[in-house]
Amino acid sequence: MENKVNKLKIFNDPIYGFITIPNSLIFDLIEHKYFQRLRRITQMGMSYLVYPGAHHTRFHHAIGCMHLMQKALNVLRFKGVEISEEEENALYIAILLHDIGHGPFSHAMEHSIVNGVSHETISLLFMERLNEEFNGSLTLALDIFKGNYHRQFMCQLISSQLDMDRSDYLKRDSFYTGVAEGNVNSERLITMFNVVNDQLVVEEKAIYSVEKFLIARRFMYWQVYLHKTGLVAEQLLTRVLKRAKELTNSGVYLNASKPLSYFLKREVTVENFSTNDLELFSRLDDNDIISAMKEWQYHDDFVLSNLSSMIINRDLLKVKVKEERIKESQVQKRLKNLMEEYGISEYEASYFVFTGDISNQAYNHKYQPIQILKKTGKTVKIGKASGQFHIKALSKPVTKYYICYPKDKM
Known part of the structure; x- marks a missing residue:
């Protein structure tokens, strides 16, 4: 069925309002059956059994991430960071497709049916398949997705401790669960982005926004994701x-x-x-x-x-959760x-x-630490910049142990 379609569509998103599709390639990827499948995969697995509103999908989330990427690139360009049209497109594609490999109910499949094959691996396979179908137009996006591109900050926008993925899911999941404490102001945070020595940095005046982001993440893990x-x-x-x-x-x-x-x-x-x-x-x-x-x-x-x-x-x-091993x-x-x-x-x-265990570490100071750009032009790790006990506390992994067993009558 060949027909001419207006490819400059707009989504109305309950979180950000109107989201525009930047170009026809992105439109065609969104229209593809692999991507449309994400409408039938819940973003939060079985969490709707706890929070009845948590029925939003991976499709929702991926479109939201693309929208935040548009914001981020506008901010960085405004601050003089050079980003070519090809790079811009590749970033949209990489963030749009970052979750395309998720199976039903998100993580359960990885531990049972496709045992040991992670959703990241399957996402990569889908992207490679789409790259063949779209005549190599996803090649740069694949490089960035794998973290191989020489401009490090672009890889950080896709995967880091302040990436677009986290920025969207914290805000979106808090909205759909009704857990207000997870509501981060991702757009305010993105407005404070900059690039120094090819690294993504956050301007000093946003330090409390970063702290709030990390605290919200910790809270959402205990209250929602690890409920x-x-x-x-x-x-x-x-x-x-x-x-x-x-x-x-x-x-x-x-x-x-x-x-x-x-x-x-x-x-x-x-x-x-x-x-x-x-x-x-x-x-x-x-x-x-x-x-x-x-x-x-x-x-x-x-x-x-x-x-x-x-x-x-x-x-x-x-289920009983305890501080010490069962x-x-x-x-x-x-x-x-x-x-x-x-x-x-x-x-x-x-x-x-x-039995099993669950652990939560809101901030990992060893893996790509968040860099703060001081007014002097110098960059420092957030732990040094904030001078507060918060970051230290948020960096400490906390592990809890659980036991599951039937209620009296099964």
Whole structure:
């Protein structure tokens, strides 16, 4: 179907208002089926079981990131940083496609179905595929995305501690969850960007905005991303997929969509991820998983049916979060009770009784530290510039431990 389309479309975004598409190549990438799939992938995985408003998608987020990139480039050009049209385009493409490899419910797939193949790896494969389709027009974007481009600040706009990705998801996730403490003023922060010695820096007068950004990030992790209910739901989802794969591999038939069945049967690794795998992966989204679990909750397998039912009906495992490691004796006691009550093996019971840890580090002072540009023209790391205990506290990784187990009646 060939038709002439007006490619200068505008999105109305609840966060930033009107977002314009900068050119026809970006328009064509947004129109592509690989990118449109992101409309069917939730940005926050299972978090909507905690925050009912958190149903926004990766599509939303990617468009928002592109908008912030437009702002950032305008600011830097205004301050005399030279950015060619080709570089500008490449930055839009790289940020737009940075999450294109996310599977259903974001992270659960990486730990179960495409075991060990990260979403970054799949994003890269999608971008390379699109580069072939668009006659090499994504080559520079790929260089920047991989962090290989000689202008370091451009790579930092895509991936660093103040990148456009974080700037959008903190603001967007706080809006859709209703958790006001995460609401960062990303546009104010971007207005204070500059470039010195090819590094992205923030002007000194924005130091409190940077601090607030880091504090908001820490808060959002504990309150939202690592919320114990969201955490247990994601763990259950990973286990549903793991069990489904085990059953499929032992010859049990499971009702599932064609792409989901394909990945349940196939052992996918980074080395053997083929073009066909990529094509089938591009047909997978949240709907495949939800509809499969709706069926599987009635399956004969004790583990699969109970896990699926728990997620579909939001009747999750109990979870306790502690400051110290969980004692093995606690785990064994709960496993034994479950085995006796339902006449299941220890292996089956281990799907419902397990431990893990969560950690949160709002700021990593070793990895690309945030540089502050002083009025004198000198740059210093934010820890030195702010002279406050905040940065030290935010740099300290905090780890907590959890145990999950069934409520009294399963």
